[in-house]
Amino acid sequence: KPSRNRIPGSMDALKITLKDLTLLSRDRRALVILVAMPMVIIAIVGSSTGRLRANREQSRQGLTMEVADFDRTVSSTRLAGFLASYENVVVKKTDIPQEFTEDQVSQLKTDRPNGESDVRLVIEPGFESTMREMSPTDLTSPDKSSREKGMAGIHLALSYNESAADPMMEGLAKMLVKMSLQTAILPIIAEKVPVLRGAANRSKTIPEPWASTTAAQATTTDTGNRVYQFFIPSYTVLFVFFLVNIMGRSFLDERDMGTLRRLRISPISPTSILIGKTLPFMILSLIQTTILMVSGKILFGMSWGPMPWLLLPIMLCTSAAATSLGLMFSTLAKTESQVSSFGNLILLSSAGISGCLVPRAWMPPLSQKISLFTPHAWALDAYSEVLTKDMPRIAVIGQSCGALLIFSALFFVVGRYRFRRDD
Structure with missing residues (x-):
């Protein structure tokens, strides 16, 4: 098989691609699982773990406070009203029965708020009367009395989610x-x-609650949908790289059947063979990514950002990196057990360190730097720039896509070297 007989050309790669696409299309069950499995996992994780992230997003938007007013006086009403007037503070009043017991007051003081509420303020009976009994010195320096006796000294109690x-x-x-x-x-x-009567007269009117203002309505967003802005691209990247295992098994099958050997002795260059073997999986990867992105928008209300067309180069570069990694791994793995063990090790470790499972912002600084040695992290940076920024920066996306192409070239060169060495 002298090298001069090898005929490099795109037609050879295209024929191999069409042949492999035909074989892949026959295994419809595997194709359905390849798309359905990520959707199921995204839905499960998004509805469970996603709630924690939604709570974190909610806390970044502002403070939600429950107020249980057992005192029902002018002063307690004013306290709740002025709290509600602060920007990014939402006050929700707890329904209090007309007749209540000490046990009900104690229970609200002891129980922690849950759901969307961050804080609960309990205004106990006797709040205003206690204020009236205090000296002018204590009244004009509330920090002094609250520090000495705590909030309980003025019949107030705070509890936190x-x-x-x-x-x-x-x-x-x-x-x-x-x-x-x-x-x-x-x-x-x-x-x-008496000198403060003028200030008291000016503060008689309680301001409008911030939650009712136009500004508040403009900043209100659905944090539940925002959760999927992270989960869908993260798990899309994760499952795109799962093609590594599939490609490894495909190469093993063709090696066992003798197909690769027949291709090697044919007048086709190694580069054309590898391109032809890689392209079908890249097409499959692009189809998978497209379905996940479209499903994310339709089923979960995910936004594609202000410039959806920027998703195209990211999808192409991510798929190129994933399939090139799969090619390199396929030329290194020699047995089924190696594909299963080393493949899963590579996939799970790279997914964990790159930010596919938890946001990189939650990781230690050293882990964030290490993650940049994985193509996953660059893909996630690019997706984050498009999906979460009001004005995506083309330079950041270009840098990420460039890094993905460098990974692709590196993986392909190593895979080609290994393939020629086995020839």
């Missing part, structure tokens, strides 16, 4: 309560400090 514990949020909630308290009790202070 256990699923979103955040010391910064807790400190912010306490500060907002103290600031609102100072304004809410101005009429009481003015009765004891």
Whole structure:
């Protein structure tokens, strides 16, 4: 088989591609699983783990506070009203029965809020009367009394959502309560400090709740849908690289049947053979990615960003990197057990370190740097730029696609070297 008899050309690669596409299309069950499995996992993970991420997104948008007013006085109403007037603070009033018991008050103080509420403020009976009994010095310096006796000393109690514990949020909630308290009790202070009557008169009107303003309505977004902006591209990238195992088994089957040997002794260049063997899986990868993206938009309300056309080069470069990695792995793996063990090891470890399973922003700085040695991380950066930014930066997307093409070229060169060495 002298090298001069080998005829490099695109027609040879095209014939091999068409032949392999025909073989792949016959295994319809595998094709359905290849697309259906990612959709099922995205739906399950998005509806369970996704809720935690949605809560984190919600907390970034603002603070949601429950207010249980057992005092039902002018001062307690003013306190809740001024809390609700702060920007990005949403106050939800807890329904209190007309007749209540001490046990009901204690239960709300003890139980932690859940769901969308970040904080619960319980205004206990006797709040206003306690304020009236305080001296002018204590009234004009609420920090002093609250630090000495705590919130309980002025019949207030704060509890926090256990699923979103955040010391910064807790400190912010306490500060907002103290600031609102100072304004809410101005009429009481003015009765004891006449010089403050003017300020008390100006604060008689409680501002409109921020949640009712036009600005609040404009910033309200569906955090549940935003969750899928992360999960769908992440799991799409994860399952695109699952083609590594499929390609490895395909090469093993053809090696066992003698197909690869017949191709090697034919007048076709190794490059044309490898291109022909890789292209069918790249086409399959693009089909899988397209179906997942379209399904994400239709089923989960995922946005494609302001420039959807930018998804095309990302999909092409990601599929090229995945299939080139599959090619390299196929020329390295020699047995079925090697394909299964080493393939899964490569896939799961690279997915974990790259940010496919958890956002890279949650990782330690060192892990974030290490992740850049995987093509997955560059693909995720590009998808994130298109899907989550109001104005995607072309330079960032170009850099990510360039890195993916470098990975593709590197994997292909190593695969070609191994293929020629086995020749």
